[in-house]
Amino acid sequence: MADGTKDTKSSNQMWGGRFASGPDAIMEEINASIGFDKKLFAQDIRGSIAHATMLAHQGIISGDDKDKIVHGLNTILSEIESGNFEFSRQLEDIHMNVEARLAALIGPAAGRLHTARSRNDQVALDFRLWVKEELQKTEAMLTNLIAAFLDRAEEHAESVMPGFTHLQTAQPVTFGHHCMAYVEMFGRDRSRVRHAIEHLDESPIGAAALAGTGYPIDRHMTAKALGFREPTRNSIDTVSDRDFAIEFLSIAAICGMHLSRLAEEIVIWSTPQFGFVRLSDAFSTGSSIMPQKKNPDAAELVRAKTGRINGSLVALLTIMKGLPLAYSKDMQEDKEQVFDAAESLELAIAAMTGMVRDMTVNTARMKAAAGSGYSTATDLADWLVREVGLPFRDAHHVTGRAVALAESKGCDLAELPLTDLQAINAAITDKVYDVLTVEASVASRKSFGGTAPSEVRKQIAYWRARN
DSSP states (O other): OTTSOOOHHHHHHHHOTTOTTTHHHHHHHHHOOHHHHGGGHHHHHHHHHHHHHHHHHTTSSOHHHHHHHHHHHHHHHHHHHTTOOOOOGGGOSHHHHHHHHHHHHHGGGGGGTTTTOOHHHHHHHHHHHHHHHHHHHHHHHHHHHHHHHHHHHHHTTTOEEEEEETTEEEEEEEHHHHHHHHHHHHHHHHHHHHHHHHHHOEEOTTOTTTTOOSSOOOHHHHHHHTTOSEEOSOHHHHHHOOHHHHHHHHHHHHHHHHHHHHHHHHHHHTSTTTOSEEOOGGGOBOOSSOTTOOBOHHHHHHHHHHHHHHHHHHHHHHHHTTOOSSOOGGGGGHHHHHHHHHHHHHHHHHHHHHHHHHOEEOHHHHHHHHTGGGTTHHHHHHHIIIIIOOOHHHHHHHHHHHHHHHHHHTOOGGGSOHHHHHHHOTTOOGGGGGGSSHHHHHHHOOSTTOSSHHHHHHHHHHHHHHO
């Protein structure tokens, strides 16, 4: 204003209508994490109980104060679980919300809980515990998905279908063999999960702000109490490390990619043009205007969830890439990415497990398609090598001529008369017809890991034993 008096209304408008009280409101909005990190309440309380117990054991706080703290923390846990706890944005995060409530419940003894620790190692502990539990949950879900595929593989160890390269018919395989390909994929995902659990199985508590503490704490005691293998070995790395979160997101992205590939196949297979599988109403929707349609929406949404997971991985990598040691506030942005990816991955695995168990497989349609596109051409070439003694390249050329002849006649290789085949190579006999059926083709692929039903059953038995 002209007289120099501050125009509060105009000043506030500069900050935007949402922030009625100016810069302080903006700072509160950008600084508060309680809106998402309240998800860590159980881990925060569990860590605080272990810390208080250790402090008392080491004589750093009294046994009476420890008892008050543990009782108060258990009370808070019950309040949160029952929905009777009021979270405050002014208290910023889960740690301060719990600590403030503890002070209200037990008085000055609450102030002793934060002895020999910092919010830096406290949040590292809470988050690491949460990710460890989420990885354990993911491991169990992947085990269920693998079991679903093993059941379908066993059911369809002999069901013939076309195998594809470039989405073109290549060679006949069995549906059981195709299912076992996903068992291998999700088995690798589960191995990565197990390795990630091993990597993060170290307790951060006791690293304090970044330099450790002068109190005579026992970090091995808290590590054991919290189910960790051992404590971390460098306090600077401890509070600045988010590799465990990035590794979780990396695993989620790879697993999501596998789920998306499967989802794409289900989308293709369920089209009228393919008709290999049919999804139940539980995993499909209809069209608002086309009553004949049955849309594979669950599979399509699994495919889309992968994009969200990938985005979370890139976001956290980008957040961490330029941070100097040790802790920076940027790292507060780690949790939403992991929480969102975990939710997406859980939902995608659950939906896919349901679809695999639920879908109806059209074996007749698959078998008919398996013989299309001259899928037994390689079997003819192999027969010429084995029985006639041709070099494979010559056999490949002969087979190519046979395929061209069949195309011109509008028939399959097995329907070509012997005289036509002998006109291409006189050494061909009627024994060749034994390998030109799709059943004979898959039965002959007995190499280790091949599509022959006998080999598929061996792999099923192997995975049953380890699943």
